[in-house]
Amino acid sequence: RVALLLIAALLAQVSIACGANHSAGSPPGRLPLLIVIFDGFRHDYLELYRSRGVQLPNFEAFASQGVRAKRVKNVYPTETLPNHQSLVTGLYSESHGFILNTFADPELPGKLFSVFDQSSLNDPDWSAGWPEPLWVTNQRQGGRSAVVLYPNSDLPYNGFLPFVQVDQYATLNNGSSVRYPYSRRVSRMLHWLGQPQLYGINLGLLYFDEPDHTAHQAGHLSDDVAARLIELDQQLGQLMTGLKELGLTDRINIVLTADHGMTTGNSSNLIDLDQIVNPDWYVNYLADKANIHLGLMPKPGRAQDIIKAVSDAKLPYLRANLASHLPDWMHFNGSRRTPPVYLYADPPYVIVVGGIPPEHPATFGVHGYANNDTDMWPLWLARGPAFQSGGVEIDQLIESVDLYPLACRLLGIRANPNNGSLDRISAVLSSPDWLLVEPIPTGNKFIDKFLSDLFDCWFNKYRPYTPAFVLGALCLFVLALLVIVSYLACQWRTRWLKLRIDAQFYRAAIRLNK
Template identity: 40%
Template structure:
C-alpha cells in the first residue's frame, strides 16, 4: 500500500518551520520515501494532462486553419498565391477583381474626335467610336490651372489642385531647394532631389501601401521615390527625352499594358499610361490642322490594338478604362504677342513659366516696380500678386512653390520677353484659364463599372482620383474632388455601392478598410494566447509533479488514511 503527501499539506508544514524529517518523526514507522508511478491518483492526473494537451493542440490547429481560411478569403487575389476563388459578402469589400487603367493622351482637346471626323470622314475613328459605344463619354473635362502637363497629371492621381499637391507648373522653384529648378524637359532635375517628399502622396503609393500593385508607362513624376516607394512596374520617363524617332514606341507601350494585365504571376490593380500625342502636333501645326486629325487617327489605331488585346485575353469585363488628357489646345499667332521687354528690364526678374502665362520672381527690391509697370501694361494681360489670383482658379495659396507674381494672357495671346525668341513661333499652345473651353480635355470611360452608350455634359479632373480610389477599394486621402459628382457615369448598382461605402462613419470606414490588418493581429494574439497557455500548463504540470513527497510505506501497516 502506498501513501502520498500532497503539496498543500506539505506547504502548511513548511509555513510552521517544520521540516520533512519533523513531519515524518510523528510516525517513526515510516521508512525512507519513494514514489509509486502506477498509483491510481498519478494515472488520473496523467490522463487529465494528456487530454488537456490533445485539446490544446487540436484547438490550435483548428484556429490556425480557420485563420488561414479567413485570410485567404480577405487577401486580394493578386497577392494570394493560392488564388482561391472564394466569394463572400465580406470579401467583396476588399477584392480588386477589375483593374483600373488610366490613359492620358497629352493635349487631346474635348472636341478633337469631331475635328478628326470633319477632316477624315465619319468612319475614320472606329476604335474611339467602339470605346464610346461600350462606355460613357463626357463632352468635356474641367481641368485645373495652370492647364499644362505636370500639374494636371498630378491632379489626376491626387485629386488636388496644384496649389495643394505642389506641382504648380512644368517648371518650378521651391524655397526649400534654393539652388534647384525642376523642369519637365530635364528628367535629371526631377530625380535629383526628393522634392516630392512631404507633399500629398499619389494614388499608386496609397494602393501599394494597402497591398495592391501599380504600374506606370511613362506617367509623369513616377521615376521619383515618394515615401520610399516606386510603382511596382514602370517604364521610365527617360525614354521620352530621346529624339522623336527613337522614343518608346506606342505599340510597345500597348504590349507592356497587356502583359501587366495578364501576367500569370501578378496582376496590377492600377496602370497609369501616358501618350505624348496629340500635344506635339497641336503645338507645331495648330489644333485645327489636318496634321492633328491624322495624329488622332494614328492614336485610334493604337487604341484599337489595346482593345483587341484586352478582348483576346478575355479581360473586357475585368478592366475599367478611363481615357482622358491633361489639357486642350488653342491656336496662337506671332501677331498676338505680349513682349515684356517693352515694359520692364529683364534683369529685374527671373521666371519659371513664360508662354500663355508667366510665373515671375522679381529680384530683391524690384517686386513693386515690376508689379506696377506690368499691372496695366497691356489690355490682354492680367497681372496678380499671389494672393490676388481669382478664387475660381484655385491658385492663391502661399507655400514654398507658389510664384509671387502671376501673369495671365487672354485667350490666344502669348507672353514673351521679345518677339525674336524662337518659342514664339508655334501655332498652338495651352495654359490659359480653366473657363476657356479650348483648354478642356476629352473623357471616355468604359468597363464593367461604367454605363454604356451614354454621354454626360462634363466631369471634373479632380473627381477622377476619388473615383479610382472607390473602384480600387482604398480609402482616398483628403482631396478636392467629389465621388458623388462623378457618380453619374457609373452603373446605378455600382454607384450605390460605392457611394454607400463612402458615407459610412469614419470609424466604420477605418474598420472596413483595415479589417485585414485587424484580423491578422487578432490571429497573432490568439496564437500567442495558445502558446502562453501551453507554457503555463507545462509549468503547472512540472510544479504539481514536484509536490508529490515520495514516502515509503510499511507493507504490514495500513496508513493510507494517515493525516498530518
C-alpha cells in the same frame, strides 16, 4: 537575374496569399482599373475631326460602348504636369506642389524643377513631404501598380516607385526626347495585366505624349494632328484587341482622358514682355521662352515695379499679381512654390520673353489658359462593368480631380484628403453599388516593395538599386547561403553516418574472422 525572377514569382504568390481570397461573390470594386492618358486630347476632337472626314473608329467604338463626360473642367494652370498630378492626387495645383512644368522652391535654394529635365524627375527632394499619387496609395494598401511613362512616376514617394514601370529613362537621353514606341507601351501594359499570378496588377496608368506635341507645332486643327489622332486610334485598337485576347474586356474598368485641351495661337497675338517690364527687374525661372503665363522672381524691391509696369501698359488681356493676390478660382496661391510675381494672359495671347524672334511660326498650338475656357477641357471616356454603357453622354459638369476619389473607390482603397467629389462624378457609374467597396486584401508590404524594386531594376537597367532591393537581395543571399550550408551539412552527416556504419561492419567482420 533569371534566378531572381523565379524567386520573385514564388514571393509574388506568397504575398498574394497574405491577403484574403478573391471569390466570385466579392463586392464590386475588385476589378483592375486602367487609366489611359492622351496628352492634349481636346474634349471635342472626335467631333472636330469627324467633321473634317478623319476616321477614328476605335475611339468612336469605345465611346459608343461606354460613357462620355462632355464637360470636364481641369485644374489651373491647364498645363501638363499640374493636371497629371491632379488626376492622381485629386488635388488642386496649390496643394499637390507641382504647380507648373517648371518651378522653384524656396526651401530648395539653387534648385530648379523642370518636367523636361531627367535629374529633376529623379530627385526625391521635389516629392518629399508632398501628397502621394494614386499608384503609391494603391501599393501601400495592398495593391500593385503598373505605370508606363506617366509624368512624375520616376519620383519616389516615401521610397515607393510603381510596382512595375517603364520610366522616363527610356525616353530621355541627355535632355533630348526619344519616343518610346507606342506599340511597346501597349504591349508592355498588356503583358503585366495578362499575368495576374506573377504581377497581380490591379491599377494601370498608360501615357501617350500626343496629340499635344504635334498640336504645339502645327495648331490644334491641322493635317499633322489628324495623322497623330489616327496613330493613337490604332494604338487604342491594339489595346482593346489585346484585352479581348486576354479575356479581360468585361473584367476591367478603363478610363480614357487627358490633362488639357488645346487652341491655336498666331504671331499677331504675341506680347513682348521686354517692351513692358525692364528685364533687369527680375529673374525669369520658367524654362519656356513663350508662355501664356510667367512666374517671375523679382529682384529686391522690384515686385511692385513689375506689377505697376504691367498695369500702366493698359493691356486688358495681360495681368500681373503678387502670389498672395491671385484670384481664388485659380486654386494657385496657397503653395510656397507659387512664383512671387505671376503674369497671365487671356486667349489667344502669348507672352514672349527676350524679344519676338523673326522665325516665330505664324500659327502654333497653346494651352494653359483659365480652366473655364472650354478649349482647355480634356477628353473623358470610360467603359467597363462599373460604368454606364451604350454611348451615354453626361452633360453635367465634373472636374478632373474627381477621377482620384472614384478610382480609389473602384480599387477598394482609402482615398487621401482631396478636392474631388464623388457626387459630381457618380453619374458615370452603372450602379451606385460601385461606390460601396471594401478594402482590398493586404499583402506583405516588404515582399511587395522588394518585388517592385526587383522588376524595376530588371526592366530599367539604369535605375539605381534601392535600399529595399539591396536588403531583399541580401536576405535572399543569406537564405540561399543557409540552404547551401544545410545541404552540405546533411551531406557531411550522411557521409559521416555511412563511414561510422562501415567501420562497425569492418570491426564485426574482423571479430568473425578471428
